[in-house]
Amino acid sequence: xxxxxxxxxxxxxxxxxxxxxxxxxxxxxxxxxxxILLLVGLLGAARGLxxxxxxxxxxxxxxxxxxxxxxxxxxxxxxxxxxxLRLKLSDVAKLEDNIEGIEFxxxxxxNQGLVVRDFLSANLxxxxxxxVLDKVKKRNLVAGRFINQNDxxxxxxxxxxxxxxxxxxxxxxxEAIGTYIQINSINYLVVGIYQKGMIDNFGxxxxxxxxxxxxxxxxxxxxxxxxxxxxGKPEYKIGQIEQDAKLLLKNxxxxxxxxxxxxxxxxxxxxxxxxxxxxxxxxxxxxxxGIATLIAxxxxxxxxxxxxxxxxxxxxxVRRALGATPFEIQRQIIVEAVFLTIVAGMFGVIIxxxxxxxxxxxxxxxxxxxxxxxxxxxxxxxxxxxxxxxLGTLIxxxxxxxxxxxxxxxxxxxx
Amino acid sequence: xxVKPISYNDINxxxxxxxxxxxxxxxxxxxxxxxxxxxxxxxxxxEMVAIMGSSGSGKSTLLNIIGMLxxxxxxxxxxxxxxxxxxxxxxxxxYRNKFLGFIFQSFNLINYKTALxxxxxxLYYQGMSRKERQELAMFHLGKVGxxxxxxxxxxxxxxxxxxxxxxxxxxxxxxxxLLADExxxxxxxxxxxxxxxxxxxxxxxxKTILMVTHEEDIANMCKRIVRLRDGVIMEDTKIxxxxxxxxV
Numbered sequence: 001x002x003x004x005x006x007x008x009x010x011x012x013x014x015x016x017x018x019x020x021x022x023x024x025x026x027x028x029x030x031x032x033x034x035x036i037l038l039l040v041g042l043l044g045a046a047r048g049l050x051x052x053x054x055x056x057x058x059x060x061x062x063x064x065x066x067x068x069x070x071x072x073x074x075x076x077x078x079x080x081x082x083x084x085l086r087l088k089l090s091d092v093a094k095l096e097d098n099i100e101g102i103e104f105x106x107x108x109x110x111n112q113g114l115v116v117r118d119f120l121s122a123n124l125x126x127x128x129x130x131x132v133l134d135k136v137k138k139r140n141l142v143a144g145r146f147i148n149q150n151d152x153x154x155x156x157x158x159x160x161x162x163x164x165x166x167x168x169x170x171x172x173x174x175e176a177i178g179t180y181i182q183i184n185s186i187n188y189l190v191v192g193i194y195q196k197g198m199i200d201n202f203g204x205x206x207x208x209x210x211x212x213x214x215x216x217x218x219x220x221x222x223x224x225x226x227x228x229x230x231x232g233k234p235e236y237k238i239g240q241i242e243q244d245a246k247l248l249l250k251n252x253x254x255x256x257x258x259x260x261x262x263x264x265x266x267x268x269x270x271x272x273x274x275x276x277x278x279x280x281x282x283x284x285x286x287x288x289x290g291i292a293t294l295i296a297x298x299x300x301x302x303x304x305x306x307x308x309x310x311x312x313x314x315x316x317x318v319r320r321a322l323g324a325t326p327f328e329i330q331r332q333i334i335v336e337a338v339f340l341t342i343v344a345g346m347f348g349v350i351i352x353x354x355x356x357x358x359x360x361x362x363x364x365x366x367x368x369x370x371x372x373x374x375x376x377x378x379x380x381x382x383x384x385x386x387x388x389x390x391l392g393t394l395i396x397x398x399x400x401x402x403x404x405x406x407x408x409x410x411x412x413x414x415x
Numbered sequence: 416x417x418v419k420p421i422s423y424n425d426i427n428x429x430x431x432x433x434x435x436x437x438x439x440x441x442x443x444x445x446x447x448x449x450x451x452x453x454x455x456x457x458x459x460x461x462e463m464v465a466i467m468g469s470s471g472s473g474k475s476t477l478l479n480i481i482g483m484l485x486x487x488x489x490x491x492x493x494x495x496x497x498x499x500x501x502x503x504x505x506x507x508x509x510y511r512n513k514f515l516g517f518i519f520q521s522f523n524l525i526n527y528k529t530a531l532x533x534x535x536x537x538l539y540y541q542g543m544s545r546k547e548r549q550e551l552a553m554f555h556l557g558k559v560g561x562x563x564x565x566x567x568x569x570x571x572x573x574x575x576x577x578x579x580x581x582x583x584x585x586x587x588x589x590x591x592x593l594l595a596d597e598x599x600x601x602x603x604x605x606x607x608x609x610x611x612x613x614x615x616x617x618x619x620x621x622k623t624i625l626m627v628t629h630e631e632d633i634a635n636m637c638k639r640i641v642r643l644r645d646g647v648i649m650e651d652t653k654i655x656x657x658x659x660x661x662x663v
Contacts, residue, residue: 008545016532325508
């Protein structure tokens, strides 16, 4: 039954009747072409956005939680409610040992500080950090280096400042590395400048880093620290890790297990999920718009073929007088519909591809690209093509049956 | 001695066409128009018959029924021993392709196909291979003297040439019966005679031809004239054929 598809004559007939009115053929194809183009362009752009999100946040984004200590809200083991809690470095080691799936558990300290350089000053957030922070929260350095183990070991008074801080304290183009700034009246050597990324939109602004050990000493923190940042291994759920960690901390600090206020947590994963949901929504919208346009396009093909069939009534009558069976006529028209759909679809894919190449060229270059590797998968193209071909066939049935619904004698009388 | 059993075919061996008591009416609004009121007609193999009559006499309807483009309400129609009745569209298409060749007043060539492709079209529907049908189509184009015009589109041909292409197309499938509906109706008299010469030549070769016309001179170039009026045959006479050759 499908032998005719490989028959040169079938295609000869299709080309003849389509090339007979080129303008109409092209206009017919525009609908489907546009549908596929939208689908490829939008889906590709959405994918590019997703990729760029992924690149910016990495695993960190979806798999991190901040934990801090507060006051108890339930009496427990003889302690009254309202007991003040602090995180301790010894807790961190226990967390790492006892909870499955922790990749990094990073103790951090934060304080407000008056930062002064010559006559310029600013009130900024000062953080005491370990070098490992760079691993869980990529610090993009524009100059110098980040805090290293040597700084920690020797309680060095060095600092890494954000680009914004640099702008507040230094003149334009001024060399900052190797100069000193005062933080709460103590001099620190500037060793690095970093640039904030998307990730810094979450949580408090991190303006100035100093070594964790220095922070401990200067602000007299001892074993205690401000907050904990935990990153889970990719295969573990961060929600579970957060629960486990809090429970263990409650245990270690003699807090009622159901006390929900003793330890606070901020799950970055959840926040990112919201953004990803937006992406998913956008992809859904893209599919919806693309497929809807495709359907409209296919209907346009059906519509034009219907007109074509009306115009070709006499020709169809002649063909039938010469011995064409209704089936042969119907088949011919369906093949035309499907062929138009496929060709239009292919052009849509090609032009859509060009658009993606252009998007990549203009928006997809460099570290901070809005779109990263904007592309669509072969599967998407395949689905789009299959949908168009199926719709093309179904819609082709209408003009096909219309073509043979007229008796040959009436068709021949048509002028 | 072998005795061959007599079959229905043997009895009708000479009868190309047999029509008995054929009726046809068309509905017009609430009433209906009785177009053919009991036609009886027998055409033998090799005849050249002109069907004449004023417009509305039913001559075209009769030709369309013979051409299986239309169906009779009642009566019998036997084509070369084959009863034509209750045809499905598919069957009708097959019979039209195998047994009948059509020549129309308005040529009805497909305008985006070359002369050769037009002639080859019935062969395409027979399922013949491309090479074969091109050769055969070329042969038939040659017979109507249009070899050199084979790759021209209909719009590049004169009226007479178009009708010659149509004749070649009607002949391509080697039909038993050639049906012509006013074949010269759209042509000037010079070209008309030229076309008639081709048709006469075909008849000389043994082709049975049935032609609807309202022109006396064209009818006189046939061998028999059947006159219709108001759906019945008024007159059916054999005549001496006027050869078209002398006017060309």
